[in-house]
Amino acid sequence: MYRETGIVNAPPLSTQDDASLLALVKRGDEYAMASLFDRYSKIVYSVALRVLRDPAAAEDVLQEVFMQIWRSPDGFVATRGSLGGWLAVVSRNRSIDALRRKRPAESVEEIALASDYNLADEAERNMMIEKARSIIHQLPMEQRKTLEMAFFDGLTHTEIAEMTGDPLGTVKSRIRSALSALRKAFTA
Amino acid sequence: MNTTGHIERDDLVLFAIQLLSKEETAVAAAHIEHCPECRGELAEVQGDLAVYAHSVDMQSPPAEARERLLKQVAHEKKTVPIDIAPEPEPVLPSRAFGGRRSLTEDDLPQRSFAGKIFPWLGWALAAGLAVTAGNFYLQRTALQGSVAEQKDQIAQLTTDAATAHDVMETMTDRSAMRVTLTMAQTAPVPQARATYMADKGMLIFQANNMEPLQPSKVYELWLIPANGSNPIPAGTFHPDERGYASVMMPPLPKGVQAKAFGVTIENEGGSQTPTMPIIMAGT
Numbered sequence: 001m002y003r004e005t006g007i008v009n010a011p012p013l014s015t016q017d018d019a020s021l022l023a024l025v026k027r028g029d030e031y032a033m034a035s036l037f038d039r040y041s042k043i044v045y046s047v048a049l050r051v052l053r054d055p056a057a058a059e060d061v062l063q064e065v066f067m068q069i070w071r072s073p074d075g076f077v078a079t080r081g082s083l084g085g086w087l088a089v090v091s092r093n094r095s096i097d098a099l100r101r102k103r104p105a106e107s108v109e110e111i112a113l114a115s116d117y118n119l120a121d122e123a124e125r126n127m128m129i130e131k132a133r134s135i136i137h138q139l140p141m142e143q144r145k146t147l148e149m150a151f152f153d154g155l156t157h158t159e160i161a162e163m164t165g166d167p168l169g170t171v172k173s174r175i176r177s178a179l180s181a182l183r184k185a186f187t188a
Numbered sequence: 189m190n191t192t193g194h195i196e197r198d199d200l201v202l203f204a205i206q207l208l209s210k211e212e213t214a215v216a217a218a219h220i221e222h223c224p225e226c227r228g229e230l231a232e233v234q235g236d237l238a239v240y241a242h243s244v245d246m247q248s249p250p251a252e253a254r255e256r257l258l259k260q261v262a263h264e265k266k267t268v269p270i271d272i273a274p275e276p277e278p279v280l281p282s283r284a285f286g287g288r289r290s291l292t293e294d295d296l297p298q299r300s301f302a303g304k305i306f307p308w309l310g311w312a313l314a315a316g317l318a319v320t321a322g323n324f325y326l327q328r329t330a331l332q333g334s335v336a337e338q339k340d341q342i343a344q345l346t347t348d349a350a351t352a353h354d355v356m357e358t359m360t361d362r363s364a365m366r367v368t369l370t371m372a373q374t375a376p377v378p379q380a381r382a383t384y385m386a387d388k389g390m391l392i393f394q395a396n397n398m399e400p401l402q403p404s405k406v407y408e409l410w411l412i413p414a415n416g417s418n419p420i421p422a423g424t425f426h427p428d429e430r431g432y433a434s435v436m437m438p439p440l441p442k443g444v445q446a447k448a449f450g451v452t453i454e455n456e457g458g459s460q461t462p463t464m465p466i467i468m469a470g471t
Contacts (some may be wrong), residue, residue, distance in 0.1 A: 001237075003436075004306075004441040005327065005437045018411065024285060028217075030258065030261050030262060032428050033257075033258070033261050034258055035252070037254055037257055038254075040250055041248075041249050041253065041254070042247070042249065043241070043242060043244075043246070044292050045247060045248070045249035045253070046244045046246050046247045047241050047244050049247050050244045050245070053436075055250070055302075055345065057348070059249060059250065059256075059343070060340075060344055062249055062253055062257075063253070063256060063257055063260065063467055064341075067257070067260060067337070070260075070261050071265065072260075077391075082238070083233075084238075085238025085239070085242075086238065088237075088241035088242060089234055089237050089238050089241060091241070092205075092237070092241055093205075093206060096205075096206060097206075098344075098345070099348070099352060099383075100347040100352060101345055101348040101353075102353045125242075128239065128242060129243065130240050132239050132240065133241040133243045136240070136243050137192050142431075145396075145432075148432075149339050150205055150207060150238060151205055151241070152244070156207050156363065157202060157207055163448070169198075172199075172201075172202065173198060173203055174192065174428055175198070175202070175205075176197055176198045176201045176328075178235065178243075179201060179237070179240065180236075180238040182239055182240060183232070183236050183239075186239065
């Protein structure tokens with residue numbers, strides 16, 4: 001494998017960081033692509049499945065997102081935070097586009113995110129997931145539901161306001177407050 | 189925009205999750221492009237969303253998904269520039285001339301510059317053509333793969349379009365019947381809402397605070413016709429860990445006026461007739 005990639009005495013692909021794998025993908029290394037898939041396919045698929053509630057449609061989003069990496073690995077650069085976080089957001093946005101049956105609203109290259117988590121490391125990833133779940137569970141019910149409806153169910157704030165009977169401004173501030181609470185808990 | 193000329197944090201969040209209108213999105217995007225402050229805030233929001241996305245229940249993709257991806261990846265192989273090493277000097281064939289030593293290049297008459305270059309031009313042209321042909325072949329293969337993939341996407345999008353259109357019509361039609369189903373118990377109270385369009389047979393059902401079920405059991409939604417005929421099964425569902433569940437667009441006959449909706453607990457796979465008691469009902 002390493003003879004083909006031209007890397008001598010390199011660590012196994014499964015332990016290499018995302019930037020190294022992306023560099024190999026850029027050079028056309030299919031093994032590096034497989035390693036990225038093994039590392040992040042679960043989160044990409046899980047997010048798509050949660051939004052679309054259809055395994056076949058979620059698998060299509062999974063393929064689309066990873067083929068985007070294969071075709072344009074430059075779309076993600078290290079300064080944009082963690083690849084895992086970026087992929088999770090891209091998966092959600094692509095799934096919502098599929099749900100609303102419209103063309104991708106933005107190219108994935110345009111998403112930048114600030115995140116200090118090393119999601120390439122499985123242990124750190126699992127720890128972050130557990131922490132996020134615990135914090136979300138502690139959010140007030142109405143904040144949690146509103147964020148869930150907006151992010152995973154793809155409902156617009158107007159639709160949420162109609163369904164819940166809450167004013168538009170309340171819906172917007174609940175979404176913002178839920179995210180702020182999440183960040184505060186992580187940075188505390 | 190707020191009073192300082194920047195985008196409100198609330199709207200920045202909506203922009204990040206693509207919930208602004210087309211016009212609002214265009215205005216926000218134009219501002220963000222030239223405003224480092226808002227760009228920084230947006231990155232922060234995207235980071236928060238990334239963390240939130242990771243709270244989803246993890247599901248492994250089917251094993252075939254990996255195969256499918258790697259097949260597609262192989263299909264769209266990349267052309268990586270290769271450093272071409274200089275051609276080694278060709279070794280002249282040694283020919284013996286009766287008793288003489290083999291003929292070497294020194295023995296040959298001096299060739300002019302053009303005489304030295306022209307023989308190699310042919311080889312260079314041939315090599316160039318071979319590389320170009322190879323590139324064309326790879327590009328053609330990649331394009332074929334891309335066309336096939338886009339065909340699949342169009343088919344999928346067409347199906348999604350029809351469903352999404354129906355969902356939106358049912359949710360926004362003013363004449364649609366909207367029913368809230370409740371159960372009189374202590375908190376948290378299971379509550380559900382059904383939105384039904386009888387003439388089109390379209391139904392959206394969303395429930396909260398549903399109690400978890402035994403693994404072999406499932407909730408089943410029933411449409412109870414106004415004409416007194418038998419209840420019609422309208423889909424089964426399992427609540428998630430937070431008690432949330434939904435049934436979207438179950439297959440229903442068109443034109444059946446509903447007297448009420450009800451929910452029962454059935455064996456996994458659902459039933460054609462409701463098993464008493466009806467645990468939730470709404471008219």
